[in-house]
Amino acid sequence: MTAFLGIDSSLSGRRWVGPLTDLERRAEGLAQQAALPLAVARVLAERGVPPEEAPGFLAPKLRDLLPDPLVLRDMQVAAARLVEAAVAGQRIAVFADYDVDGGSSAALLIDWLHQQGRQATLYIPDRIDEGYGPNVPAMTTLAAAHDLIICVDCGTLSHEALAAAEGCDVIVLDHHLGGETLPPALAVVNPNRMDEDGTLGHLCAAGVVFLTLVQAGRILRERGLVQPDLMAMLDLVALATVADVAPLVGVNRAFVRQGLAVMARRQRAGLVALSDIARLDGAPSAFHLGFLLGPRINAGGRVGRADLGALCLSARDPQRALQLAQQLDELNRDRRAIEAAVREEALAQVEARGDVRLSWAAGAGWHPGVVGIVAARVKEATDLPSVVIGVDHGIGKGSARSVPGVDLGRAIQRLAAEGLLLKGGGHTMAAGLTVEEAMIPAAMERLADLIARDLAGRTGSGDLRISGLLEPSGATPAMYRMLEDAGPFGQAAPAPRFAFADQLIDSAATMGDRHLRLQFRSPGSPPLEAVAWGAMDGPLGPGLIGAKGRRFHLAGKLELSTWGGRERLRLRLDDAAPATGNL
Numbered sequence: 001m002t003a004f005l006g007i008d009s010s011l012s013g014r015r016w017v018g019p020l021t022d023l024e025r026r027a028e029g030l031a032q033q034a035a036l037p038l039a040v041a042r043v044l045a046e047r048g049v050p051p052e053e054a055p056g057f058l059a060p061k062l063r064d065l066l067p068d069p070l071v072l073r074d075m076q077v078a079a080a081r082l083v084e085a086a087v088a089g090q091r092i093a094v095f096a097d098y099d100v101d102g103g104s105s106a107a108l109l110i111d112w113l114h115q116q117g118r119q120a121t122l123y124i125p126d127r128i129d130e131g132y133g134p135n136v137p138a139m140t141t142l143a144a145a146h147d148l149i150i151c152v153d154c155g156t157l158s159h160e161a162l163a164a165a166e167g168c169d170v171i172v173l174d175h176h177l178g179g180e181t182l183p184p185a186l187a188v189v190n191p192n193r194m195d196e197d198g199t200l201g202h203l204c205a206a207g208v209v210f211l212t213l214v215q216a217g218r219i220l221r222e223r224g225l226v227q228p229d230l231m232a233m234l235d236l237v238a239l240a241t242v243a244d245v246a247p248l249v250g251v252n253r254a255f256v257r258q259g260l261a262v263m264a265r266r267q268r269a270g271l272v273a274l275s276d277i278a279r280l281d282g283a284p285s286a287f288h289l290g291f292l293l294g295p296r297i298n299a300g301g302r303v304g305r306a307d308l309g310a311l312c313l314s315a316r317d318p319q320r321a322l323q324l325a326q327q328l329d330e331l332n333r334d335r336r337a338i339e340a341a342v343r344e345e346a347l348a349q350v351e352a353r354g355d356v357r358l359s360w361a362a363g364a365g366w367h368p369g370v371v372g373i374v375a376a377r378v379k380e381a382t383d384l385p386s387v388v389i390g391v392d393h394g395i396g397k398g399s400a401r402s403v404p405g406v407d408l409g410r411a412i413q414r415l416a417a418e419g420l421l422l423k424g425g426g427h428t429m430a431a432g433l434t435v436e437e438a439m440i441p442a443a444m445e446r447l448a449d450l451i452a453r454d455l456a457g458r459t460g461s462g463d464l465r466i467s468g469l470l471e472p473s474g475a476t477p478a479m480y481r482m483l484e485d486a487g488p489f490g491q492a493a494p495a496p497r498f499a500f501a502d503q504l505i506d507s508a509a510t511m512g513d514r515h516l517r518l519q520f521r522s523p524g525s526p527p528l529e530a531v532a533w534g535a536m537d538g539p540l541g542p543g544l545i546g547a548k549g550r551r552f553h554l555a556g557k558l559e560l561s562t563w564g565g566r567e568r569l570r571l572r573l574d575d576a577a578p579a580t581g582n583l
Helices: 021-034 038-046 051-058 075-088 100-114 136-145 159-163 205-222 231-243 251-264 269-277 286-303 308-314 318-353 371-382 408-417 437-456 477-484 540-544
Strands: 092-096 121-123 148-152 169-173 187-189 359-364 386-392 395-401 423-426 430-436 498-511 515-521 528-532 551-563 566-578
Touching: 021 038, 021 051, 038 051, 038 477, 075 148, 075 169, 075 187, 075 205, 092 100, 092 136, 100 148, 100 205, 100 231, 100 286, 100 308, 121 136, 121 308, 136 148, 136 159, 169 205, 187 205, 205 231, 205 251, 231 251, 231 286, 251 286, 269 286, 269 308, 269 318, 286 308, 286 318, 286 371, 308 318, 318 359, 318 371, 318 386, 359 371, 359 437, 371 386, 371 395, 386 430, 386 437, 395 408, 395 437, 408 423, 408 430, 408 437, 430 437, 477 551, 477 566, 498 540, 515 540, 528 540, 528 551, 540 566
Parallel strands: 092 121, 092 148, 148 169, 169 187, 359 386, 528 566
Antiparallel strands: 386 395, 395 430, 423 430, 498 515, 498 551, 515 528, 551 566
């Protein structure tokens, strides 16, 4: 395949690859038949959308995409028990994971119960003292004081802990990979149980909780009882879906699209406070959920109080929500400083090791709250599955992040079954593990072997995929909004990346220490701004910082921001290459 614009090696060392001839032909046909701009038609063609389905794809409705909750095993039992507890005023505890998905799932249940005049006890384990998921002391204590415990975003592999909840019913609403046997619970609703067909395996835990509440609503309706407003809860489902990097396909796409619309109404005190602190000026997008709100909510579980995120999301008093959001923002700043130090050490280890199958690093004293996000940064830097492990008193606790095509969660679960890990599990793109320090090298070598075949099947993973050409004059807010109708964009649904050919660089300057801002234009067109985050850490920033007056091919994704009531479109720059004559 010929390199797009003839770029075999860009400033970042990547080959640019444009759309295949067949895809471009289908996009052109779709543009004509559905009366769509070519840029929008390309996105639909990539998703395999035929012309007759284009209108429904661009305006997805939840009622058309929502699956019947009863397709999931144990759903009727779980929903009926929840309704029974709520109607009878029984004592309910919600045991949740400490990340965004867990906090959002807990907030969904707390909100649902509040609308029925009920309260629930929130329990989120401390990441350092208790670790992930239910534990025996916590479950024993909760069981003694409650009639029902609902474990969200955890519990599927917690056999011993759930067995400790004597005299109390336990429901698990989860999405992590299940084992060969289920824990001793009244119901385990999980699309990734081994006896499920995987059709809904793309749901995050909040999506599973929402389906449970849909079924609970049916039961309430059959009894002639008041049903809580589920549509108003989609902001939490959207937040969790994006922050947990769930694939934005099927019903997840509708969850996020409609959840963003709910969020824009600014009716949830916690999200309003977090949005204001993050200076989110304008309508929220999937990008804001993943990169502005998600990290702040996660900060409590990473380096502070584990329950702060869930408390903020479920807060009803605006002043209380603001206080919690401010605490999370401060913790997020602390998290960034800790993360930067661990990231530097981890990348140095990975570079020295030079393994082309797996990027892994381990260090004494590395904060367990940042190993997950550092693993994500290492994955981005190496384009390989990555594991980062913090070691304390001979025990390593780590997080893993995968690349498309590699089921890292299942591989880590197999390591645990083989005895190389003390425990481990997760889902396709992310997982966690606990391992004895002495076993780390052997476990990582075995993991690299397990994923080697999947990696071998990946082709052109280092290429930069280009959706098509665009001129600065064609990059308008109106065009951007039409593209957004083809979204939301994220995991398994990447945003279109456009190439701007032969552009004159008017200015290039650093922002802070790590970022780059430039302006570029074509002859006769107004300039367009571009921002490259973290560009000064790699070859892209230094390659462009002195580019004023020179011509470059530029590639990136469009983004629209609102500042002071004014809309501004710019390019989030991914890569660049000198145009002919600048070599």
